[in-house]
Every structure is written in C-alpha cells, then in structure tokens.
Amino acid sequence: MSRQAQDISQGIRRLESHTAQIMEESNARGIAVGVVDRTGRILYEKYFGLRDAEKGLPINRDTIFGMASVTKSFTALSIMQMQRDGILSVEDAVTRYIPEFTNKNQKENVRLWHLMSHSGGYFPLPRIVVDQTAREMGIADSLEEELIFREDFAEEGIRRVAGRLDAQTHFTGKPGQRMSYCNDGFGLLSDIVRRHSGCGSFSAYLEEHIFKPLGMERSNISFIRNTLDENAATLYTLEDGVWRADRDYENDAFVLHGGGALKSTLGDMMKYAAMYLNEGKSADGTQVIDRDSIEEMCRPRQIVKPGIYYGYGLEMSQMEDMVMVEHGGSLPGVSSNLCFCPQKGIGVIVLCNTMDVPVYSIGTMALRLYCGLSLEVSRPEHTPRSWTEEERRELAGTYCSGEGDQFVITDDGNGGLSMEINKKPVDLKAVYPWQGMVRKKYSDVYLTAFRDESGRVFAARYGSRIFPKV
Known part of the structure; x- marks a missing residue:
C-alpha cells in the first residue's frame, strides 16, 4: 500500500469515528456521506x-433526504441560467419581474443579485409556511393536484411574501450593504423562475434544466411524493424535549420553494457537486451552465463572519491555500451539507434525517482528507481584549428576530458582557471593537454590532442573521 493510500485509510478511520461521535452527541438516526x-x-x-430507526430500514444511494437550504444554490443556478439565456440580468430590479413587490419603503432598488447574496436589507421575518397557507386557502396537497404546480397557490404565496417584505420600514442597511440570511428573498427568486422561464413552475424548471441534464432522477421539490415514497427517510425532530418521527415533508416548509424545498439523494447530489467541479458540465459533457456563471456564483460578495463570505447561493472560505465552497441546510428532520474544493476537484455531500446535527463538520473533515490536508481545522485565537465602556453601554439590550429567536446582552458590572440566547447563557468574548465571539464545539459564532450615524447600536449580526435591537 502506498503512503498516500495509507494516509487515506487512516483518515477514513478518523472520519468515521468523528461521524459516530457526532451521531451519538446529536442523537442522529441516519447519515449518508459521499x-x-x-x-x-x-x-x-x-x-x-x-x-427508519423504528423499522430498521437501511440507507442507500437512492434514499430521499430533505436538502433544506442547499436548495438555494439550485435557485441561484436557475437565475444564472436565465441570465445566460438572455431572459434577465442579476442587475435588474426585482420590481421588474414581481409587480406585487413594490420596494416602496427603500430608497434604492433591490436587485436580483441582492436577493441571491442575502443583502436585500431585510431583517429576519416569521416563516410563511406551506401547510398553513394551504389550509387558509381551503386546498390540500394531492398526487393529482400537487401544490408545487398550482398557480393559485403560487400567486397567494407571492402576494403574502412580497407584501410582508414591502411592509418593513426599518432595514439592516442599503440594498447590497450587509448580509442577513433571508429565505423570503430566495422565495422571490424562485417565483421569478416560475413566471418568466416559460416552464410554468419552479419545479418544472428544475426538472428540465438541472435534474434531467445531470441525471438526477430522484430529485424534486414535491412534498406529498416524498411522504409516500418507500425509500424516503423518516424525519426525526426534537420538539419540547420530545423526539418526533414522521415523514411530514411539509413541516415548516416555506410557501415559496426557492429557499429550501429540494429533496434529493446522495447519488443525485454527488452528480450535482461534480457539475461545479467540472465547470458547469455533467459527467457526460452536457453543458448545464457556462464557466463564467459558476465563477460568478462562487465569488465572495458579502461577509458572513471573519473568513466566511457569501456569493450567490453558496458560501466561500479559505482552506489553507485553497478555497472551500459550501452550503448547509436545516429543517425539521433535516441536516445537510454540500462542500467542494475547485482546485483539487473534490466534492462532498453529507445528508442526515435528524434536525440540528453539525454535518458540516463531517463534510469539512472529508473534504480536507481527500484534498490531502490535515483533518483538524485551525481555529483563530484572538488577542484578549476588554469591552470599552461605550461598547458595554451600547451593546446592552434585547435583540429579537422575527423568526422567533432572541438574545439578551447585559453589562455584568465587572467590565464584561454576559449573553443569553433564547434564555440559555453563552460565553461571549470580546475579539475586536464592536465584535465578540462565542466558541462552540465545532464552530465559532461571531456577534457584530451595527451603529447609526450617532453611534447608537441599532442591530447586531449573530451568526448569519442581523437582529434588530428592541
């Protein structure tokens, strides 16, 4: 056995031990890695x-998993295909394609690329979901008339989402200024695909322009088809301290599908990852998208946290002297991760049927292994500093997200700041002026304050979302 083969063999043992550890810590029922x-x-x-842990059913290459926010790269790819085909430009104003969206309270146009990079200026909003909207409309999903193809359902969804975005009067900043994760923005993008691609639905567009060319035969954005599929994963969700097992693929799903509706398999997603590595071509040479569009998707445009940037539906970070491009996803019963390294031509898919599992850590380790790097990710050690009196005064307060999360920062009276997230205390360390960090087991989460012209803190980004101060 060669030295390289020995290193891979040893690395695989460590990777599988790491995966087993994460499964035990997170109570994960099933994980697929490719x-x-x-x-x-x-x-x-x-x-x-x-x-399916109760029935003892195994996972295979064709097992359906939820992709959650990995969907966003498919939505961005669809927009880039339409730009290539001359249907639109990412520089266009959203109002040009969605008349229900009026942009009425912002001084500058929100453009397609702003939505593709989560920089439309919107604070997080409550989720408008599929099942509640359908109930209020008095309709139901069925194989004969699926919600994903119904024009009346799509029109009601866009009316609700566009109207709610228009209702915001306070913003994270000007369009394009700051990144704050916005599922609604990707919902608008998928409706642009529905309306202007000539395919009649977002689902039909994906099927014709992405799934078929790549041979992704088990991928779709349906809800009911996957609930009824014998080889679809059971979804495991922890609610109020109790685990629930079901195959409710509508649970907490967005009414517009571009933010997180994709369901796929390990086999299909490996084909998708290879397309990015092959500069827009499928394994058989079919041109899905041009090389320039792939480069545009993978160009850093907005800072997420130190060393992490967002492009169009994908994130970028440095991996030694190479780049890691990735995106994760999380929904009830879903934890997913796509990552790849263009320089080495290696892609990794990790899919899980359990919520809140740090599968990105598995994906990163696998990518580093096959790129010939150390399996351990070097994490920054910041020079110790203290919060200034002004920082302590201005940062103290309550920050609430429309998605239901909140954090509270208080002056501890000893020159420091204490922080609680959803009533759970965390250790917030000062790392730079107006920026702190919470070190978690597998990742670091940064808190970054935003101030107005008078110096007052009006919001803070924690993780990928900007929370308004109340």
Whole structure:
C-alpha cells in the first residue's frame, strides 16, 4: 500500500469515528456521506445508522433526504441560467419581474443579485409556511393536484411574501450593504423562475434544466411524493424535549420553494457537486451552465463572519491555500451539507434525517482528507481584549428576530458582557471593537454590532442573521 493510500485509510478511520461521535452527541438516526471527483467518480460512500430507526430500514444511494437550504444554490443556478439565456440580468430590479413587490419603503432598488447574496436589507421575518397557507386557502396537497404546480397557490404565496417584505420600514442597511440570511428573498427568486422561464413552475424548471441534464432522477421539490415514497427517510425532530418521527415533508416548509424545498439523494447530489467541479458540465459533457456563471456564483460578495463570505447561493472560505465552497441546510428532520474544493476537484455531500446535527463538520473533515490536508481545522485565537465602556453601554439590550429567536446582552458590572440566547447563557468574548465571539464545539459564532450615524447600536449580526435591537 502506498503512503498516500495509507494516509487515506487512516483518515477514513478518523472520519468515521468523528461521524459516530457526532451521531451519538446529536442523537442522529441516519447519515449518508459521499465524496466525488470532477469526473463523477465516487471516491468514498458510506451509510451510518438507518433511514427508519423504528423499522430498521437501511440507507442507500437512492434514499430521499430533505436538502433544506442547499436548495438555494439550485435557485441561484436557475437565475444564472436565465441570465445566460438572455431572459434577465442579476442587475435588474426585482420590481421588474414581481409587480406585487413594490420596494416602496427603500430608497434604492433591490436587485436580483441582492436577493441571491442575502443583502436585500431585510431583517429576519416569521416563516410563511406551506401547510398553513394551504389550509387558509381551503386546498390540500394531492398526487393529482400537487401544490408545487398550482398557480393559485403560487400567486397567494407571492402576494403574502412580497407584501410582508414591502411592509418593513426599518432595514439592516442599503440594498447590497450587509448580509442577513433571508429565505423570503430566495422565495422571490424562485417565483421569478416560475413566471418568466416559460416552464410554468419552479419545479418544472428544475426538472428540465438541472435534474434531467445531470441525471438526477430522484430529485424534486414535491412534498406529498416524498411522504409516500418507500425509500424516503423518516424525519426525526426534537420538539419540547420530545423526539418526533414522521415523514411530514411539509413541516415548516416555506410557501415559496426557492429557499429550501429540494429533496434529493446522495447519488443525485454527488452528480450535482461534480457539475461545479467540472465547470458547469455533467459527467457526460452536457453543458448545464457556462464557466463564467459558476465563477460568478462562487465569488465572495458579502461577509458572513471573519473568513466566511457569501456569493450567490453558496458560501466561500479559505482552506489553507485553497478555497472551500459550501452550503448547509436545516429543517425539521433535516441536516445537510454540500462542500467542494475547485482546485483539487473534490466534492462532498453529507445528508442526515435528524434536525440540528453539525454535518458540516463531517463534510469539512472529508473534504480536507481527500484534498490531502490535515483533518483538524485551525481555529483563530484572538488577542484578549476588554469591552470599552461605550461598547458595554451600547451593546446592552434585547435583540429579537422575527423568526422567533432572541438574545439578551447585559453589562455584568465587572467590565464584561454576559449573553443569553433564547434564555440559555453563552460565553461571549470580546475579539475586536464592536465584535465578540462565542466558541462552540465545532464552530465559532461571531456577534457584530451595527451603529447609526450617532453611534447608537441599532442591530447586531449573530451568526448569519442581523437582529434588530428592541
């Protein structure tokens, strides 16, 4: 056995031990991991746990999982295809394509690229979901008349989402100024695809322009089809301290589908990852998108946190002297991660049927392994500093997200700041002026304050979302 093969073999043992540890810590029921190169050759494929723990059913390459926010790269890719085809430009104002969206309270136009990079200026909003909207309309999902194809359902969804965005009167900043994760923005983008692509629905567009060319035969954005699919994963969700197992793929799903409705398999998603590595071509040479559009999607445009940037439906970070491009997803019963390294031509998919599992840590370790790097991610050690009196005064307060989360910062009276997130205390360290960090087991989360011209803190980004101060 060669030295390289020995290193891979040893690394695989560590990767699988790491995966087992994460499964135990997170009570994860099933995880699928795949590594692929730019030719579509599968370098590693492994299934941990079960797709249905109660029935003892295994996972295989065709098992359906929810993708959640990994969907966003498909939405951005769709927009880039339409730009290539001359249907639109990412520089266009959103109002040009969605008349229900009036942009009435912002001084500058929100453009398509702003939504693609989460920089439309919107604070997080309560989720408008599929099942509640359908109930209020008096309709139901069925195989004969699926919600994803119903024009009346799409029109009601866009009316609700666009109207709510227009109702905001306070913003994170000017369009394009700051990144704050916005599922509604990707919902608008998928409705632009529905209305202006000529396909009649976002689902039909994905099928015709992405799934078929890549041979992704088990991928879709349906709800009921996957609930009824015998090889779809059971979804495991922790609510109020109690685990629930079901196949309710509508649970907490957005009414507009571009933010998180995709369902797919390990086999299909490895084909998708290989397309990015192959500069827009499928394994058989079919041109899905041009090289320039791939580069545009993977160009850093907005800072998420130190060292992490957002492009169009994808995140970028430095991985030694290479780049890691990735996106994760989380919904009830869903934890997912896509990551790839363009320089080495390696892509990784990690899919899980349990909520809140740090699968990105598994994906990053697998990517580093097959790129020939140390498996351990170096995390920054900041020079110790203290909060200034002004920082303590201005940062103290309550910050609430429309998505239901909140954090509270208080002056501890000893020159420091204490922080609680959803009533749970965390250790907030000062790292830079107006910026703190919470060190978690597998990642660091940064808090960054935003101030108005008078110096008052009006909001703070924690993680990928900007919370208004109340």
